[in-house]
Amino acid sequence: MENEHFLSRLIMDELERGPFARRMCTRFPPEPNGYLHIGSAYAIHTNYTTAERFGGKFHLRFDDTNPLKEDLEYVHAIIEDIKWLGYDPGGHIYYGSDYSDAIYNAAVSLIKRGKAYVCELTPDEIKDYRGTLTEPGRNSPYRDRSVEENLRVFEAMKKGSYPTSSKVLRAKIDMASPNLNLRDPVLYRIIHAEHYRTGNIWCIYPMYDFAHPIQDAIEGVTYSLCSIEFKDHRPLYEWVFQELEIPEPPRQREFGRLSLTGVVTSKRFLRQIVEGGYVDGWDDPRLPTLRGLRRRGYTPASIRRFIEEIGSIRTQSTVDISLLDHSLRQELKASTISVMAVLRPLKVVIMNYPETTAGELLSIENNTENEGLGRREVPFSRTIYIEKDDFMEEPAKGFHRLVPGGEVRLKGAYFIRCEEAVKDQETGEIIELRCTYDPLTKSGSGFAGRKVKGTIHWVSAAHTVKADVHLYDKLLKSESAPSGEDGSWDEAVNPDSLVIVKDALLEPSARDAQPEDKVQFFRHGFFCVDKKHSGREGGLVFNRIVPLKDTWNKPS
Template identity: 50%
Template sequence: MNESKDFLRTIVEEDLASGKFQEVHTRFPPEPNGFPHIGHAKSIVINFGIARDYHGRCNLRMDDTNPITEDTRYVEALKDAVHWLGFEWDDGIRHTSDYFPRLYDYAVQLIKMGKAYVDSLNEEEIREYRGTVTEPGRRSKYAQRSVEENLDLFERMKNGEFKEGEHVLRAKIDMGAANMQLRDPLLYRIRHVHHHRTGDTWSIYPMYDFAHCLSDYIEGITHSFCTLEFENNRAIYDWVLDTLELEPPRPYQYEFARLAITYTVMSKRKLLELVNEGKVNGWDDPRMPTIAGYRRRGYTKESILNFCDQIGIAKANSTVDVAQLEFAIRDDLNTKVPRVMCVLDPLKVTIENYEGSEEIDASYYPHDVPKEASRKLPFSKEIYIERDDFDENPPKGYFRLTPEQPVRLKHAYIITCKEVVKDADGNVVEIKAEYHPDSKSGQDTSGIKVKSAIHWVDAKGAKKAEVRLYDRLFKEEAPKGMEDLNPDSLKVIEHALVEPAVITERPDERFQFERQGYFYADPVDYSDEHPVFNKIVALKDSWSKKRKAPEKAPKPQPKKVQIDGEVAPMNEAEQARFDKYTDELKLGTEVANTLARDEKLSHFYEEALSVLQSPVSLANIVANEVARELKEKEIDALKFTPKQIAGLVKMVEEGTISSKIAKQVFEEMTVSGKDPEKIVEEKGLVQISDPAQILPIIEEVMAKNPDNVAKFKAGNTKLLGFFVGQVLKSTGGKANPKVVNELVAKKLK
């Protein structure tokens, strides 16, 4: 259960403590008139999550009261979304149409009580009679009909004797109510439409306000969570239940803020328009904000769940920056996916002094990811690099290959440009280079200093792939419609080149293409003969550069490294720090740049280094977590000290806590300023490394997943990650990942 209670959970706890309800029973009641989107994901997480947290139940109910727009494929999409997010509904799927006979009987009961009547005004007259926010409405003359006449007309409406719009059933409440929802709301309307479940049985269909509260009551729902646009409808919800004097217990409605995201539309009407007008390639187009679209793009369920958890549950509407959702997927994939190399715009490089070929052993993961796996990179005299990784006339601050500047090939050697080959139009078509045999990564004794490492693929070993570069579907922060579509939301590269292991070994379905972004093997179009990869998200938010400069200059922030020629050249002091960090402390280029360019950040790092001689680990946390805090605060306002950061890193290195727990401890340090040792002690976060404690958890996970155990033993070794993840989840991230990996692998043999 979440440690910090939102207002909905507070309500639930109070109701349980007071004895108002013995069990929590929620529901997720979507209309099956479109594919569920990210807003539905939030509702799913709230309804199913609260039921789970309080050991209750949650129903999945299709609100199928408008047969004009409904379709069984939408029902399947909704079921699939709930399952994919990891939830189970209680005792089969419900449909509002299951209750049509009972709803009709309740309507008859209201008529008999004199609380409902058949109105014969047309739609325009009903609107006119309703009044305004400053003027009361007028009741229809048809409200004077007798109970007998209303019962007769209502039954004939049900039997299909009237045209659509000829009559409606309305509640008789108060035409002068300040809440206009109470001005004799419609309860039923005539629809001569085939229903996908009830066929042609019914010619009348209940309105949402009538059907929803009664469906909740019939199902025994205790807490009916709705978005804020239904706040005024709560009065009708209560009126129907109270007027019918139904036997308790009865449900209660509570409202929360709906999800709105920048650069995104979530109106079903607009999403349907995008699909029907061919602006996108269906509901599962990776640019769509549908759950199916996010899945096909490569988002993980964990990233969606984490995003919903991070934005919380609010009482007031607001708009979430889409960058927060993009951060959630980056954060999730960063510690999961293998790093590989893919060249999108190939430029041939011939290494003239290299003969033969070799295989270079390269890890799939950086040192700070607790996974161990590697692949063989073929290397020969002909390779391809990214076209923009060479510049004949480089701007200042350009760190990649130039006629005068050598560069390192990632995992391989340093190369130097010797000749630039051009075609008749002056376009560069080939680079002739030489390599330095004593500069191999991990064994470099060349003494050559380079400021960048670039990705590459071997000409013979590389595999061709189609790469789909997806970007935001809309170019405006608050899009209004089709006129705001981003014309560059999809770019297809048909002849990208990837290293062979991506295709031949398939270590995963998601990858970080070095320096390009995160990518996913398209689940529909991919085949080993024609590999297709979708771009999930870039490695950093590039859209922030496109926004207009604010009127007031923002507070200076530490600059992140950008090895793409966009940063200013270093001054003398910065260069000296950079040289020290790369040469003496062996820091990576990106981290060294981040620290070297910010004097205060560099000072913080060196203070921490004076406490703990662990330059790489300290540099990573300072250049990322500490730098992130400095975006919002001055360094003097930080709650934590360099000494405390050193203490946190020491605990990770000694195995006291895991890297995942360290992030949790750091977040607490930013708020409380407590020593990390104290936080770990108070919260009981010490890492579990004792096999005797971990093995029973592994056995329990395996017992719960016999099908996956069988699949693993049948050859699906990718499931190792599934079991490791389940064990880590069961321990709240406390288990030592390395120990878990080893024990799970042994257990599954």
């Protein structure tokens, strides 16, 4: 428990000393250049629940100060995803680009105080002058420009007098600092590109490390809660407040960064996977994006439960992805209706069953763990389909399903005995089973204590609903994601991460399933109606969310 709530305890201790006269406030500042993922959800949860615990506010603020990558599409998607997760910011949705004048004025103020200067070194030269972890940096030859000249050139930068990347505004701190982030960091750069909100009004844009503290101060944020990789940036965050003489400045506090086994959360790598055609877009159910998880069938409650189970972490931590599956499985197993679905059909003719087209209606429980979900009526008939894997002509040891001369129970129906296996004369493949049934073994009627070891599922041939079924496995072969530096994921991606079963046969209750509805396929796992592909030409598509047990193996 010591590690679980360290962030809340730290903030509680600080607030007891009364550093702020204003209400507690946190924020989540995504850049609208991609879609949120499971790691984003962890950061959102941390900021939202911390504010909630201390009676504060939670702000969503878009870090939209780079016109080259940002788009309104991502803005809408991020807002929708955050609300779907259950962390609605209400009216507290803001945009960094709305503070452009204030940030520019802050830069001018730093120039006037002798704390910032315009530098004309090229990006490569700036990197070279910066030094290394063991070597101090060197001062820029433009570092000692006069305040007047810096103001004049910076104003010309704003007016568009210079080409992209030809000049930058840098903070004047310490080129010998052991913290590389304090070696005269860039505050502004020139970018001649249209911004999705401000158009062409601006051609200079602030860097995140400069814009972020000013935006926090404007909004009255008290705590900038961010992941551990920003810890070395904290001195720069505090330097901006100190030099601008901001009263009661916000405080930056860090928490551990979440990684999941076998999952890529880097935006750059995700983009390579998407644009390389390895998946079906940003909402592919194999991706850890919130859009992908939602399409797969994960619920907001299961994601929140997963994050709460992890608790607050101090350092970089890797969590087994199966914990997320477990959180979802715990929710679904008592809340979803069970449906019989045959993915690889084998025809069965029950020779002594009456030939009727109407079908006998059998009452079957919707969920064996939750009687409150009631029962449903499922039609039964002379011709049914079972799974091919539920029959073996030469049974292996421990096989307890249907065999020649053997007997099994049909889920919610009768005992049947296999009398004959019909084979294709050319291929030798078994294409039909001819069976008999015992009418005295009807489920629920008390059949004199007779027992069989196996129960299998089935669908009535005359009443089937066809659907495509997507069986998902892990996207990557390895538990640890490769670097992907060359942009090629050919060797890393699991070629069997998606298996599509065409024309699976489902019981008729599945006919009315709607996008994002979740059901349990008896013995196969939990499934969700794919909202992207279902409905095209009247077809249904089901995505397997997770198997019934904690395994990624496909159903046998």
